[in-house]
Amino acid sequence: MKVTNTNHSYSRHQHNFPLTVVIGGGPAGLTAAYQLAKHGIKSTILEKGDRVGGISRTETYKDYRFDIGGHRFFTKVPQVQHLWYEVLKDDFIKVPRLSRIYYKGKFFSYPLEPFNAVSNLGILHSLLILYSYFKVKVKPLPVEENFEQWVTNRFGERLYKTFFKSYTEKVWGIPCTQIRADWAAQRIKGLSLKKAVINAVFGSNDTKTLIKEFDYPILGPGMMWERFQEKLNAQGSPVHLNTEVIKVERQGKRITRIIAKRGDETLTLEGDQFINTMPVAALMHRLDPLPPENILKAARSLKYRDFLIVPIVVNEKDLFPDNWIYIHSPEFKVGRIQNFKNWSPAMVPDTNKTCLGMEYFCSQGDNLWEMDNKDLIRLASEEIVNLGLVDDISKVEDGTVIRQKKAYPVYDGEYKQHLEVLQDYVSTFENLQTVGRNGMHRYNNQDHSMLSALLAAENIMGANHDLWTVNTERSYHEDFVTDDKKKTPVSPSIKAKSINSKVVV
Structure with a gap:
């Protein structure tokens, strides 16, 4: 490693092993680096923030600890769960799941419980919800292009307006008619009013249900990623905090090096392979030379x-x-x-x-x-x-x-066409992969982000996975499948024993 007063230069030629540069120290970036380290491939991880974990980090204020949104640890991917326990070991606690919905001055149990819902809504409103539900089952909407259409076809118009519309528009800041059905299919697939009522009344739990408890690191989710950071630093794959990537240099179909800033220092990093987790739109604007204008236009259009x-x-x-x-x-x-x-x-x-x-x-x-x-x-x-x-x-x-x-x-009406342009462009590079929620502009949970990272690491080791298929056909993130025949196939080289033999999580 060549070091001057203001410049740090890391070269792959100083080592007897390939070097991977990872942009971002969130769940995806840390997982990719950790998986590579287990196979003797060193990485350098560059994190813009002052701590690891990305949106899954744990912040502190006067010894109070809090999440950026609350992050439960549950998954249908046994490889990911195995990795969680491998890294955090006995520092998990079991937490009972309890949440409610506040609507029109009253608190509703969530998942919805019929007697609680009827009591709060009133018999007339409840009957109108059932009528609306059966009406759409007899004559469903012929098109499901947006969130409103997708949800209405599964729950009825009245329940959609009662429990979906206002909250969804609060979250996204745009009308539900401008949110693509893709988002609904990814986040709430597998639920129905009929199933909710049956499960609540009869306690049914045949193939799928909402989880009733989840794992949680005793000091918050950031504890997990800080443990990853410690292990990577100890294994010779340093994690650099407060380090912002300002330029990603390329020649032809290959990325050649990264230029980053850390305070007053400039870091220059060469590598054989590069894994990105920063927003893919931002990555396009860091490339040097810049990509064609149609690529930059697509990047600017993602919201x-x-x-x-x-x-x-x-x-x-x-x-x-x-x-x-x-x-x-x-x-x-x-x-x-x-x-x-x-x-x-x-x-x-x-x-x-x-x-x-x-x-x-x-x-x-x-x-x-x-x-x-x-x-x-x-x-x-x-x-x-x-x-x-x-x-x-x-x-x-x-x-x-x-x-x-x-x-x-944001899954607005145009995001898919813009993302496909960027996806096709990134695929032209021989030594660049982009993973994680922002790296793929996909509303992944942390387990899906980690799975994309595991597969990216495998690609560096010789596999040929299509990362963009991760989480495209998975059911709603709180469903789990108890039928072993419904397990999602994952590459044999990262197979691990399931932590819980009773359910596939």
Whole structure:
């Protein structure tokens, strides 16, 4: 390694092994590097933030720990679950799943329970929901191009408007008619009103159901990724924090080196292989020379939804039993509320207090995103009282704000055609793969991001996986399959024993 006062140059020629450069220290980037390290292939990981984990990191404020959105550890991919336990070992706890929906001044159990729903909605509204459901089953909508059409065909128009429309539009900031059906098919496939009622009334659990508990690192999800970081550093695959990639140099069909900034330092890294997890649109603008204009136009056309969380400290020992609550009522700006003490008691340093995460979905430049931190904390404090979850605003003792750019890739009406242009272009490079949620502009959970990374690592070792097929046919992320014949096939070279022999997770 050649080092000067202001420049660090890492060359693959100084080693007897191939070197992989990984852009991004989130679940996908760390998983790829870790899998390569297990096969003797060194990596250098470049992470723009001050800690690893990406959107799955755990932030801290005055010893209070909180997630950026809440991350449960459950999966239908046994290879991923095996990896979680291999890295974190006994530092998981089992957490019972409890969540509710707030709508029109009332709290609904989620998953929906018929007696609770009828009590809250009233008999007339409930009968109209059933009528709407049977009506669409007799005469379904002929086209399912957008979210509204897809959900209506499965739940009926009235239930769609009651429990899907307002919350979805709050999350994405656009009408449901502008959200592609792809997103609905990926996130809520396999559920139906009929199945929900049968499961709730009869306790049915034949092939699929919503999970009732999940694994969780005792100190939050960031604990997992920090453990990955420790192992990689110890294995000679360094993770560089606060390091931003500013240029990705290319010659013909090959990436040649990365230029990155870390404070006042400039790092130049050569490599044999490159794995990207930064937003694929941003990657196109980092290429040097730049790609053709049609590629840049497609990159500029991809849209993202941003996110901010306002953790507030409340001087109450117990507020409510839920892990999280969805706020569907449009009169409240908050979209979801996390109760981190109910994820793990170790997240809160004072057992007599509670830390709530007030989550707001927004876009850079809008009123919420630009709001002063003090005003955001005041807004969160007022809303938690108006929701009836805290009885006096004076009990909110402290708070902070964390903003997360590009938290969610948007599935608008044009995203698919633009993404296909970028996908085809990236495939022309011999030594570049792009994985993970933002790297593929796909609303993956962390397990699907990790699976794409495992397969990318295998490709470096000689396989030929199509990474873009990951999570295209998987059912809703909270379903699991108990029929072994329905296991998703994965490359034999990364097969691992299932942690739980009773279910495929």
